[in-house]
Amino acid sequence: MLELKDFMPVNFLKKEKFTGSHQGMRFRMEKTEVEGEEKPKLGVCVWPEPYGYDATPKEEKEKILLEFDADGIAKGVDWLNEQFVAQASRWKAASRR
Incomplete structure (x- = not known):
């Protein structure tokens, strides 16, 4: 799982x-x-x-908007972990390409 300590701060x-x-x-x-x-x-x-962000079709991306502060970053990490679990088969298929 992703951990908050591994993400960059607001600054x-x-x-x-x-x-x-x-x-x-x-x-x-x-x-x-x-x-x-x-x-x-x-x-x-x-x-x-x-592929990287710019080379990936828009329809393959999922996005959310949160508050631009430390709490928003923490919620963002939580959301990333939720997506990782909820779409596990999608990520496994991608890593096998």
Whole structure:
């Protein structure tokens, strides 16, 4: 399982995207400006290996928006772990390609 201690803090995410992978599941966290919202959000996305974010079709990606703060990052890690368990066969199939 993914652990919060392995993720970058808010100050890093203010300037850079954070990407990684875990047993066939790729993920990305980034600061996201949302139209009509005063404050930025934390965008969290998952998709199957083998391709990077830009090379993966939109329909293969799943995203959520959370508060852009330390609590949002913790909730994002929880969501990533939930996706890893809930879609285990998807990630296993991707890692065998």
